[in-house]
Amino acid sequence: MSETATDLLPGEPKPARRPVLNTSGRVERLRKIALWLSLLPLAAVPLYLDGSWLIIGILGMATAIGAIGLTLLVGTAGQLSLAHSFFVAVGAYAYAYAAGDPAGGGVEGLGLPSALAALIAIVASGLAGLLFSPVSARLKGVYLGVASLALVFIGDHVLKNATPVTGGYNGREVAPLSVGGFELSGGSPDLWVLGVPYGGRERLWYLALAVLVLAVVAASRIARNRPGRALQLMRDNPAAAGSMGVPVQRYKAAVFTYSSVFAGTAGVLTALAFEFIVPQYFTLELSISYLTMTIIGGLGSVAGAVAGGLFVTALPLLLERFTGSLGFLAAPGSGGLDAAMLSRFAFGALLVLVLICEPGGLAVLSRRLRRRS
Amino acid sequence: MNVLRLQRISLRFGGVRALDDLSFTVEPGTVHALIGPNGAGKSSCFNVISGHYHPDDGSVSFGDEDITQLSPHQIARRGVGRAFQNIALSAHETVLDNLMVARHRLTRSGFVATSLGLPRVRHEERRHRERVMEIARFVGLGEKFDRPAGALAYGDRKRVELARALSSEPELLLLDEPAAGMPTHEKWEIAHLVVSVRDALGISVLLVEHDMPMVMAIADRVTVLDFGRRIADGTPTEVQRSPEVIAAYLGSSPGPEEPENAAARRTRSETS
Amino acid sequence: MKALQLLLLGLSLGSIYSLIALGFVAIYKGTKVINMAHGSILLTGAYVVAMLSPHVGFLAAAAAGVVAAAVGAIVVERLVSAARTTDHLVLTTLTIGVDVLLATELTHRIGSSVLTMGDPWKDRQTEIMGTVLPQARIGATAVSVLIIAAFFLVFHKTNFGVRMRASADDPRTAALMGIDQRRVALASWAIGGGLACVAGIFLAAFPNPGLDQTAGLIALNAIPAIIIGGLDSTEGAVLGGLIVGVTQTLVDGNASSLHFLGEGFGTVAPYVVMLLVLLWRPSGLLGSKELNRV
Incomplete structure (x- = not known):
């Protein structure tokens, strides 16, 4: 700090020495290229794995999209929400209702083209988030988290009781998504790629992958640019954010709405993957799972949310698949330590351990490893 | 260029009067210092101007507009910037x-x-x-x-x-102790900087600062607060001669010392 | 008479919720953490009571349960203070992790059985003012009133209470004045845990059939209570608890005329009330409005 103030007046530009920014720009570009290249093997996966494996990936990717929305809300903006499962449910049920067959047995539907229905569902979940803004704009942090519990329980009640729309306790069927007669989550018309039959799950894999890429790109842009910076300062010091011209209440409502759009998108994809949705899936436990993903991945980290989403979704499914070969696991429902229970223990322990030992989660750990190498 | 005008501002917290019938004006293109002992109401005054607190009485205007009831972001949008005393940055960014x-x-x-x-x-x-x-x-x-x-x-x-x-x-910059806790040479760098903010960028500055030599050197005008009230207002030299100011800074009895030194001594004893 | 009966039943249920809510608020005031593991701690205490009661009698078992729940709460507190952050969002999330662990274990242990406490009131009922009330609920109300009164006496009149309040209002100054923050934190968590267990015992008693593995969720009914009352207000916790109890009982008692709201609306009604209160007063009925510290 040898420079004094007076020789730094405007109009006297200092000699440019900004190697820092330039190299980081190049590294950034290389990383981007590497990321896009890593999509190639992912695109080839359906050629090699069968549907029972693909579904794990599809659900993982769908969930990762929801986790990205939550990490923006909780990590970047510092606003806790336990209502994420509610917005996932809005997306899932709004799609099923809008695309549903009006003459379907007992459950109503609008019979809209399914692509339009998907769009409506995503907009509907955003609107639901927007409707909550009188609350989400005025409460902050943890307080919003406990208040948002209301949506989970009210949502659960509506799902179980609005039977004509939701099918009540028994749930309802989900129509496949198709664009111009070509099903993206079903098997019609027949399609073979390199001798491999491409049914519903193979096609849905690509849809989920594409939407996940879009979600990652959009959320990273938000985090790096004007809205993200405003959210970060709002999280770290709301008073300073106000004095920098950030309308704090509007931004709280906006990020809540934005994150519910991601949740709704995850809901549509989840519904397409399940082909049948029941209220028992969209509970507080799902909200806590989403929170677990963002914590394990590192609050505020988009890449971390993807990793966390894949891990938290896949672990119980993989454990279940391998129950037979893993000697210590009991069969589901037998009363012993089964796959679901073991993964719940793992998630609870990870939540506690990560928050005690490394609150930055995977994102910080990987950054540290990269720096060391 | 807009004038900032505080008129008869009163602010109460429970039974405590943080600001009491406070009026002063910041002319465009000046460095205006706001000084006073700890707890005199300087920060409360900043919080009223920047919209974090709304006063119980009185009005704040910027140019022709009454900004008393506006929220912080609306005031920021009108060109009132603020630097915080306790460094309100996003540490990780x-x-x-x-x-x-x-x-x-x-x-x-x-x-x-x-x-x-x-x-x-x-x-x-x-x-x-x-x-x-x-x-x-x-x-x-x-x-x-x-x-x-x-x-x-x-x-x-x-x-x-x-x-x-x-x-x-900003058109007007609120600076809350920009040099607090800095070693002397760095303090003077900041002082130079404040002056060039006024001269080179044409920004009016309202400055809270405990370092009296610095205030006296760079301020065009000084308002002195004690217990939320204005006890003096004028050029640095006028203020230094004011008996109320001397009393406020030395306790009840004005001593033989020069007020500037007295003020400086008080600052030293506060920071130590 | 039905209205009066429902009101009395609601108030008695509300007094039980007040105990849970008071525990939440004690912990929040002591450490600024919302203990999301409260439900599991309640269930831990109730589980211990149910296991011991047939062997050592109800009172001894209840005492053991209260101690177990208090110890459980202290363990959570120790974990929370092991985190090297003061970010309340992170700390509250940490308690969610503990809740997942405890709930998984308890769910496994309890399985499909229903926990009963072996309390002395059994299913006896008493007639008061022309209404018929379960004795267990009368007992619950009496015990709750005593505990709440004791709580306020300690909180407002004793040296210890003054210390707790001082650290809640301004932790830094309190620490400077030589108040041991750790002891205050431990005490507030232990009190919270103990209160939860007492509430759990009464929630299991008649007219309820007992506690099953999902009972941890019942503790969440205290969440609307603390938000309605105001997160940092002990009086608010009691008021909120009563409002939730009465709302729930009134809605359940008039289920037939409220059928259009769907089955089991009683459990959701407190959350609807909570949202309405939030729209009206974001910091709750008795909560202090937070000053934006600059």
């Missing part, structure tokens, strides 16, 4: 990001346009980044743009705080 956030009122890109990555978002970003880097160099931060703000030395963090307030391109 880079210096550049910390400065860019102050461009909020000057930029447009919202959630939708940013998600879509529209070209205008990128142009806006590039344009404003250049200007913000200029400001960072202006306050003497050099090229530390990529460092997390929390990793900087104390003096540099104070400079980031100042640079951030400047990055909102």
Whole structure:
């Protein structure tokens, strides 16, 4: 700090020495290229794995999209929400209702083209988030988290009781998504790629992958640019954010709405993957799972949310698949330590351990490893 | 250029009068210092001007507009910038990001346009980044743009705080103890900087500062507060001669010492 | 008479919720953490009571349960203070992790059985003012009133209470004045845990059939209570608890005329009330409005 103030007046530009920014720009570009290249093997996966494996990936990717929305809300903006499962449910049920067959047995539907229905569902979940803004704009942090519990329980009640729309306790069927007669989550018309039959799950894999890429790109842009910076300062010091011209209440409502759009998108994809949705899936436990993903991945980290989403979704499914070969696991429902229970223990322990030992989660750990190498 | 005018401001917290019938005017293009013992109401006064507190009585106007009941972001949008005393930065974010956030009122890109990555978002970003880097160099931060703000030395963090307030391109800048806790030579760098903010950038400055030699050297006008009331208002020399000021700074009996020294001594004993 | 009966039943249920809510608020005031593991701690205490009661008698078992729940709460507190952050969002999330662990274990242990406490009131009922009330609920109300009165006496009149309040209002100054923050934190968590167990015992008693593995969720009914009352107000916790109890009982008691709201609306009604209160007063009925510290 040898420079004094007076020789730094405007109009006297200092000699440019900004190697820092330039190299980081190049590294950034290389990383981007590497990321896009890593999509190639992912695109080839359906050629090699069968549907029972693909579904794990599809659900993982769908969930990762929801986790990205939550990490923006909780990590970047510092606003806790336990209502994420509610917005996932809005997306899932709004799609099923809008695309549903009006003459379907007992459950109503609008019979809209399914692509339009998907769009409506995503907009509907955003609107639901927007409707909550009188609350989400005025409460902050943890307080919003406990208040948002209301949506989970009210949502659960509506799902179980609005039977004509939701099918009540028994749930309802989900129509496949198709664009111009070509099903993206079903098997019609027949399609073979390199001798491999491409049914519903193979096609849905690509849809989920594409939407996940879009979600990652959009959320990273938000985090790096004007809205993200405003959210970060709002999280770290709301008073300073106000004095920098950030309308704090509007931004709280906006990020809540934005994150519910991601949740709704995850809901549509989840519904397409399940082909049948029941209220028992969209509970507080799902909200806590989403929170677990963002914590394990590192609050505020988009890449971390993807990793966390894949891990938290896949672990119980993989454990279940391998129950037979893993000697210590009991069969589901037998009363012993089964796959679901073991993964719940793992998630609870990870939540506690990560928050005690490394609150930055995977994102910080990987950054540290990269720096060391 | 707009005049900031406080008229008969009163602010109460429970039974405590933080500000009591306070009036003063900040003329455009001046450095106006607000001084007084600890707890005199200087920070409360800043919080009223910047909209964090709404006074129980009285009005604040900026130019022709009454801004008393506006919220902080609305006041910021009208060109009143603020640097905080206790360094209110995002410690994990880079210096550049910390400065860019102050461009909020000057930029447009919202959630939708940013998600879509529209070209205008990128142009806006590039344009404003250049200007913000200029400001960072202006306050003497050099090229530390990529460092997390929390990793900087104390003096540099104070400079980031100042640079951030400047990055909102204010017409009037509220500076809350910009040199507090700095070694003497750095304090004078900041003093120079405040003067050049006025002269080179044409920004009016309302300054809270405990360092009396610095205040007396750079202020065009001084308002003195004690127990939330204005006890003096004038040029530095006028204020130094005011018996009320001498009394407030020395306790009840004015001593033989020169007021400037007395004030400086008081500051020293406060900081030690 | 039915209205009066429902009101009395609601108030008695509300007094039980007040105990849970008071525990939440004690912990929040002591450490600024919302203990999301409260439900599991309640269930831990109730589980211990149910296991011991047939062997050592109800009172001894209840005492053991209260101690177990208090110890459980202290363990959570120790974990929370092991985190090297003061970010309340992170700390509250940490308690969610503990809740997942405890709930998984308890769910496994309890399985499909229903926990009963072996309390002396059994299913006896008493006639008061022309209404018929379960003795267990009368007992619950009496015990709750005593505990709440004791709580306020300690909180407002004793040296210890003054210390607790001082650290709640301004931790830094309190620490400077030589108040041991750790002891205050431990005490507030232990009190919270103990209160939860007492509430759990009464929630299991008649007219309820007992506690099953999902009972941890019942503790969440205290969440609307603390938000309605105001997160940092002990009086608010009691008021909120009563409002939730009465709302729930009134809605359940008039289920037939409220059928259009769907089955089991009683459990949701407190959350609807909570949202309405939030729209009206974001910091709750008795909560202090947070000053934006600059």
